Amino acid sequence: MEEKGHVHTHKLSDGTEYSHSHNEEHEHKHSHESTKAVLNRLSRASGHLESVKRMIEDGKDCSEVLIQLSAVIAALNNTGKVILKDHIEHCIVDAVESGDETAIENLNKAIDRFIK
Numbered sequence: 001m002e003e004k005g006h007v008h009t010h011k012l013s014d015g016t017e018y019s020h021s022h023n024e025e026h027e028h029k030h031s032h033e034s035t036k037a038v039l040n041r042l043s044r045a046s047g048h049l050e051s052v053k054r055m056i057e058d059g060k061d062c063s064e065v066l067i068q069l070s071a072v073i074a075a076l077n078n079t080g081k082v083i084l085k086d087h088i089e090h091c092i093v094d095a096v097e098s099g100d101e102t103a104i105e106n107l108n109k110a111i112d113r114f115i116k
Contacts, residue, residue, distance in 0.1 A: 034086040038079055045075040080114055 032038075052068045087107065095103035 032086045032090060034082050038082055038086075041075065041079040041082065045072055045079065048072045048075065084111070084114070 048068070049072045052065060052072060055065050055068060091103060092107060094100070
């Protein structure tokens with residue numbers, strides 16, 4: 001595939017710089033500053049959900065189960081916010097710079113599904 005003519009440079013928080021151009025099917029897959037934090041949050045939420053499942057298996061009080069389940073849901077929603085902010089700060093900025101309207105349309109679809 002041919003590259004689009006637009007080449008741009010990114011500067012990471014550690015000072016590292018890299019340049020790239022976008023091809024026709026680029027899906028904005030670059031490193032994100034929050035990846036490790038997101039994975040840690042998801043691991044904690046997964047562990048928390050497993051403990052909620054055990055609570056149900058053990059016949060724990062329904063009110064306590066609901067409270068713990070709401071904590072898992074809140075943790076997942078907060079993780080989604082971190083991903084969304086990171087996506088806007090990196091991928092969407094790149095998409096605007098390169099004129100990639102598809103990335104913006106995809107973000108709008110994702111937001112519609114994430115926030116109901």
